[in-house]
Amino acid sequence: MKKILSLVLVSALGGALTLGAYKLFLEPENKLFVTSASSNPSILQTSNVANLLNSGEAPDFTIAAENAINAVVHVKNVSISSGQLSLQDLFSGNSTPRAQMGTGSGVIINADGYIITNNHVINNADELSVTLNNNKTYKAEIVGSDPKTDIALLKIKADEDLPFVTFADSDQAKIGEWVLAVGNPFNLTSTVTAGIISAKARDLSGTSSQSFIQTDAAVNPGNSGGALVNARGELIGINTAISSQTGSYIGYSFAVPSNIARRVIEDIMEFGNVQNGILGISGGSLNSEFADKIGVNDTEGIYVDSVVEDSGAEKAGIKKGDIIKEIDRIKVSKFADLTGHIGAKRVGDKVSLKISRDGSLKTIDVTLTRNETLTLPLVGRVKNTKQDDLKKLKASNGIKIIELDKQYAEYWKKNGVKEGAIITSINDTKINSVDDAQEAIKNKSAYEPLRIELINSNGEKERYNFR
Structure with a gap:
């Protein structure tokens, strides 16, 4: 019995020594600092953020969201396409037209039913309908569109004055400012997401022809044509594009600034086209x-x-x-x-x-x-001619080459074509202006050669075919 008791005491003493040695030499040192209620050390600034959020000073978007939701509509685009041939079509030799539907968003900009959206939302539409936030649906007509800025203007005839958003000055929008994106992603109507302006004057084309507002508010397919509004519910942009490898939002979205969108629709309403x-x-x-x-x-x-x-x-x-x-x-x-x-x-x-x-x-x-200039493929920059230019080369019509394409400049110069030459015809279409040239290039099929007739610097008529 004594041996057992001695063994227990020795074991207990050994454990106590071991624990004491660990506490003294091995255990990491943990110091506890106690701060009195009157102290205000600078290292405790994070508590100020918590107090700000808890005190109700966080951004409140409820009024802005309510106003924007009622002014943002769901746009449905129905186009008729032949589509893929079915087995029955192959046997009958007929192609059955099929209706294809695309959806997007739009923003009511006045009580009379004018709606701004993206050109790509309504492109190739055979039938357009607009559904308001109160679930009323109306047929819409296209007043005009501008593919360059991807802006289009629609009109519906409603039986009442409609809620609308007011334009803000997008030049005054600041990086870091809170914004709301309102639209209909994945056909989920009246969806609101929040974020900040991440950047301004963002060009996605690489040609310095675009100037988007970039935001981190979540935008997905179906949001196109919807509203980007500030914390006061004022329109600062039209949501247009996302940067994604999957087709869905991964952190960045882009909107046409409201100043550009407003100028485009005002031109459409006043002139019927865009005055750039x-x-x-x-x-x-x-x-x-x-x-x-x-x-x-x-x-x-x-x-x-x-x-x-x-x-x-x-x-x-x-x-x-x-x-x-x-x-x-x-x-x-x-x-x-x-x-x-x-x-x-x-x-x-x-x-x-x-x-x-x-x-x-x-x-x-x-x-x-x-704008009286245009960049022609394979040729370079051209501009509308003055009468003196035409008289100099005895031409009755045409546009003047003002800068040769750097890649093909040596080819043109070897053939006696320099700056100042007059292009008179493109693909057998008489050219009087850069607008004519742009239309001729637009109407050329991908498989059709580019045929150019010109008068060179020596006054000689020449014809070139490019395949």
Whole structure:
């Protein structure tokens, strides 16, 4: 019995020593700091965030969401397509027309039933219908559309005044500002998602022809044509595209700024088409690499590489080598900043440019002019001709080549074609303007060769076929 008791005591003593040694030498040190109620150490700033959220100061979107939901509609596009041939069609030799339906969103912009949406939502429609948030459905007609900006205007005849959203100035929208995306993703009507403006003047084409508002508010197929509104419920954009490898939202979405959308629909309502004004320059955004290449010290702004003949920029005195720093007091750091602002303007509108020339700043007012230039495939840039140009080469019609395509410039020059040559016909269509040329290229099938008739710099008529 004594041996057992001794063994127990020895074991207990050994365990106590082991535990004490672990506590003393091996266990990690954990210190507890107690802060009194009166202390306010800077390391406790995170508690301020919790207090802000708990105090009811978090953004409240309920009123904005309610207003926007009632002004956003569900657009259904029915198009008739031959579709794939069935076995019965093969035996009968007939092709049965089939109805295909696409859906999207739209935004009511006045009480009379005018609705703005995306061009791709209503493209190729044989029948359009619009369903309001109160479940009433109306047939819609297309007033006009602009594929370039992907904006279209619809009209419905309702039996009552309709709720609508008011336009905000999208130039005043700030990066980091809260926004709501309202639409009908996956046919889930009246869906609201929240996010912030992630970037402005975003160009997805790589050609500096676009200027989207980028947001992280969730947007999915079906949201196209819906509203992007600020916390006051004012329209700052029309949701148009997402960046995705799966076809669904993965973090970024893009909206046409409200200033551009508003100008497009106002033009459609007033003129029946879009009156695009241009500045009349070409160039690129400055950065360290580009600045070193062209030998300038500035790394911010738009470098003017060339000025279009007879454009507003040329008439105002803009020169090659100028660096555009601001337009209408808005800082310009990339070309999309410039095109986005001009996209909200019309022919005849004036813009104020702050430019850097030879190290000094100056302000120049420029009147926007109609676009009279076009980039022709394989040829280069062309513009509408003046009577003096036609008389010089004894031509009765045509458009003038002002800049040869760099890839094919040597080919043209070897054949005696230089800047100043007059293109008179494209694919047997008489050309009087760049609009005619654009239409001729648009109507050419993918398998049809490009046929160009021109008068070269020596006044000689020539014909070229490209396959």
